[in-house]
Amino acid sequence: MQARVSTLFFIFLLAMILANANAQTMDCTGNLGHWLIREDFGSGIGHGPALPPGVTNMTYTPECTADGFYTIVNTTQGCSPGEWHTVKFDHTGNKNGYMMMINASNEPSTFYTRMVPSLCPNTTYEFSAYVINLLKSSITGPTVQQPDILFSIETTTGEVLDMLQTHPIPATAAPVWKKFSLTFKTPESVSSLVLKISNSAPGGPGNDLLLDDIEFITSAPKLTIPTIFSPNGDGVNDVWNITNLDAYTDCLLMVFDRAGAVVFKSIGYNRPWDGTRNGRPLDMGTYYYIIDRKNNLPRISGWVFLMR
Known part of the structure; x- marks a missing residue:
């Protein structure tokens, strides 16, 4: 059963990668707005x-x-x-x-x-x-x-x-x-x-x-998405910090484990993911994400490696 869930999950990720949409705008505060x-x-x-x-x-x-x-x-x-x-x-x-x-x-x-x-x-x-x-x-x-x-x-x-x-x-x-x-x-x-x-x-x-x-x-701000971070408390790359994602105030960020279970979810980007699930540290490994910036922009999906 778990293998079937994982297969369906990766098919879903592929569909997100192939999704297309139109560009949008920001207002003077740096948030997304409308076409001029x-x-x-x-x-x-x-x-x-x-x-x-x-x-x-x-x-x-x-x-x-x-x-x-x-x-x-x-x-x-x-x-x-x-x-x-x-x-x-x-x-x-x-x-x-x-x-x-x-x-x-x-x-x-x-x-x-x-x-x-x-x-x-x-x-x-x-x-x-x-x-x-x-x-x-x-x-x-x-x-x-x-x-x-x-x-x-x-x-x-x-x-x-x-x-x-x-x-x-x-x-x-x-x-x-x-x-x-x-x-x-x-x-x-x-x-x-x-x-x-x-x-x-x-x-x-x-x-x-x-x-x-x-x-x-x-011009919509471009995201910089790290492929690795190390939440080990040394003060360096302790969180998965996605540059410019905070400009998309209504965005939805979801992170999944290999089985397709949600380990992190954020509406807006008030805080980056720290490698935990409900406050408990997750195992080292590869995790998968989907970013929906809303405003008819294409969804972004990929993977990030959590290093311990």
């Missing part, structure tokens, strides 16, 4: 509505786009089928999920602008977005342009804090979502920023793209 921006353009049937005033300087159309126009779609089917990829789903695979379809202007221009309010000073943030080059790789020629996008993080007075240039995004044989991201730190005096996404290449043949899942988040 998460633009997925919504979902629906047919073409979506135009973006709010001030978000783009391009012209909206409820049809397939010409140079200088954009639209909101859940599929590119029927649009330039000889030259463009047919994309049937948004970046997340939602068949009704909208994406921003952009047929770049003849001159380089800013096609997406968004104010990012309520920022924390001296804090690391991450911006990311997903892009597809709509042009098929079979379309070639000296005048064909590939999308070349500039992501810029600026203060409200126009000072550039950081930027990312994609350089020409290569055409592919099949549609490929490509993630672009940059990480930066806010100055002490900054409380609001402006996100700008610009087209750096001219329009004409090519330079057509899809944009989806624009996110602006606080």
